[in-house]
Amino acid sequence: AQSVTQLDSHVSVSEGTPVLLRCNYSSSYSPSLFWYVQHPNKGLQLLLKYTSAATLVKGINGFEAEFKKSETSFHLTKPSAHMSDAAEYFCVVSDLRGGADGLTFGKGTHLIIQP
Amino acid sequence: KAGVTQTPRYLIKTRGQQVTLSCSPISGHRSVSWYQQTPGQGLQFLFEYFSETQRNKGNFPGRFSGRQFSNSRSEMNVSTLELGDSALYLCASKQGEAGELFFGEGSRLTVL
Numbered sequence: 001a002q003s004v005t006q007l008d009s010h011v012s013v014s015e016g017t018p019v020l021l022r023c024n025y026s027s028s029y030s031p032s033l034f035w036y037v038q039h040p041n042k043g044l045q046l047l048l049k050y051t052s053a054a055t056l057v058k059g060i061n062g063f064e065a066e067f068k069k070s071e072t073s074f075h076l077t078k079p080s081a082h083m084s085d086a087a088e089y090f091c092v093v094s095d096l097r098g099g100a101d102g103l104t105f106g107k108g109t110h111l112i113i114q115p
Numbered sequence: 116k117a118g119v120t121q122t123p124r125y126l127i128k129t130r131g132q133q134v135t136l137s138c139s140p141i142s143g144h145r146s147v148s149w150y151q152q153t154p155g156q157g158l159q160f161l162f163e164y165f166s167e168t169q170r171n172k173g174n175f176p177g178r179f180s181g182r183q184f185s186n187s188r189s190e191m192n193v194s195t196l197e198l199g200d201s202a203l204y205l206c207a208s209k210q211g212e213a214g215e216l217f218f219g220e221g222s223r224l225t226v227l
Contacts, residue, residue, distance in 0.1 A: 036218075043119070043205055043218030090158065103216075105158040 002027040004093045006106035014114045019078040021109045023091035026072060033074045034092040035065055038108075044090065050074060061085070086113045117141065119219035121206050127225045133194040136222045140187050140208030146170075147189040148216065149181060152203040161204075164189050193224075201226045 007022040025031060032051045036044040048059025055067045065076045074091060091106040120139040128134050140147050149161040160173040164183035181191040187208075193200055203223050207216040 041220070041223075043220045044207075044216075045218070046215050049215065103160065107157045 002029075002031065002093050002104050004091050004104050004106040006089075006091050006109050008109050009107065010110045010112065012112040012114060013081050015083055016080050019076070019081045019085065019111065021076040021089050021091075021111065023074045023076065023106060024072055025074060025091070025093045027093055032094040033065075033067060034094070035059065035063070035074075035076050036090045036092060038088045038090065040087075047076070047089075081111075081113050083113050083115065086111055119206055119208050119217050121204075121219035121222050123222060124220065125223045125225075127227060128196050129227050130196055130198060132196050133192065134196060134224060135190055135192045136204055136206075136224075138189045138191075138206030138208075138219060140189070140206075141210075141217055144208035144210050144217070145187055146209045146214075147183055147187065148207045148209075149189070149191050150205040150207065151175075152205055152221070153201075158205070161191065196226045198226050200224065 004025045011021060013019055030052055034049045035047040037047050038044045047063050048057045048065055050057045050067045058064045063076055063078045065074055067074050088108045088110050090108050092103055094103050119141055122137045138147055146165045148163040151159045151161055161175055161179060162169055162173060162181050163171040167183045178194045181189060183189045201224060203221045205218055205221045207218045209216050
């Protein structure tokens with residue numbers, strides 16, 4: 001069985017300051033891990049994915065995440081927040097098969113950017 | 116390359132009615148998955164279709180059904196609508212087994 005926990009339902013940062021969105025997972029297999037972003041009334045867009053290559057993964061729009069097996073974490077970071085980053089972020093874990101049935105979504109973290 | 120297209124984007128139904136939602140995947144993608152998104156339950160997997168066959172199914176009642184056509188377009192149907200079916204229904208397609216999921220913008224269903 002696999003699960004994913006996003007530790008914060010809401011995160012508020014000021015524009016230009018760093019962003020940290022936290023995600024912990026559990027998986028019986030070697031997991032694939034993803035971060036998706038959802039802007040209001042839009043579908044989900046892939047930010048980045050980890051599939052057992054480099055533990056530090058770089059994504060779009062300046063986001064990156066580090067896979068830490070010892071801590072079962074996959075936190076999402078960005079050095080400097082932009083107003084356009086305001087959105088809902090989902091951490092997703094997949095078992096070895098990677099199929100849609102093997103995907104487990106976190107509850108989401110709502111990122112608020114203060115001007 | 117066109118993205119995943121879902122129609123209609125918004126619809127309002129009353130309890131007891133039925134609804135059909137449509138999803139056109141990215142060209143060349145043979146797998147189509149459906150998700151229900153609500154504020155309380157988050158994103159929940161409904162089912163996945165691959166080459167016209169339902170490959171996986173989530174934990175939803177039989178009122179929720181779907182199908183996939185030979186051109187990979189997919190439809191999902193919800194019969195005997197309940198208030199709790201109000202949600203954003205998202206469709207996603209992917210190319211291979213471990214491929215990235217590409218999501219449509221969703222169909223927002225309101226049941227009155």
